[in-house]
Amino acid sequence: MTTTARPPLAHNALGRTASAENAGLTITDHGVTGLLVLRVKPERVELVKAVETVLGVALPGALQSATVDLAVVRWMSPDAWLISLEMTERERIEAALVQALDGHGAVVDVSGGYAHIELSGPSVLEVLKTSTAYDVHPDNFVPGKVVGTTFAKATVLLRALGGGSCEVLVRRSLADYVLLWLDKATTDVGMRYVNNSE
């Protein structure tokens, strides 16, 4: 039997429906993404190599991310990475990573544990400045950079994307709060919510 995971923000019923042309902020909800937390000690070079062979990319260093066709790999901590991939790929990759680690690390499937949204539009920078303590100036927060920081009173993982857009990964239980915060933060510029989870 297959069940369809319910996206974290599927129930949201915000009245904010600015049209595409004049929305200062567009929130694209990616719904439930395949997410794996990989933990391995970076000094275990042979294990890191084996993992990199599975992913097809080198594990990124501090505050960096790496993107390949299969997945986006985000640095979380000196010994932890968050990997997003298609839901259909996650079991295969999880099994391959577990095998690569040979018992000396951990792979945890946290799919569905996070809301995966993307912020775009002309007001992204202003909204981020309102919301996070991190220095989001484009000189500092360059595309591909990943930071764990605060977002209003929540804790999030932010990733700078090209064109001034920003990815936000927030724990499912705080996703509603972040959405309501964004709604409040954009009352004067308009917000558009796009469900991209199908």
Next chain:
Amino acid sequence: MFLIHCPYCGEDREEEEFHAAGEAHIARPLDPDACSDEEWGNYLYFRRNPRGLHRELWVHVAGCGKYFNIARDTASYQIHGSYRIGERFTWSDAEDSAAP
């Protein structure tokens, strides 16, 4: 609000991203069963709490989640350095006389 350098993220970040976790470098007795009540009590409950130079344990909760140490002046709030678990920190010569 002040900035704290996380030695794992390698950046200065807002204090809001961190939690203080008390005095650093408190060694757990190697053989707790052989401790006197006084030794065990001192380990569990007693802290130096100095006015001035102090070494503290902090955790980057909103960031990398790692614990690390900060050498800080509790009177001026000046942070003299932050360093990873397992590393040593020495005060500069001028400060050495006041250091623990």
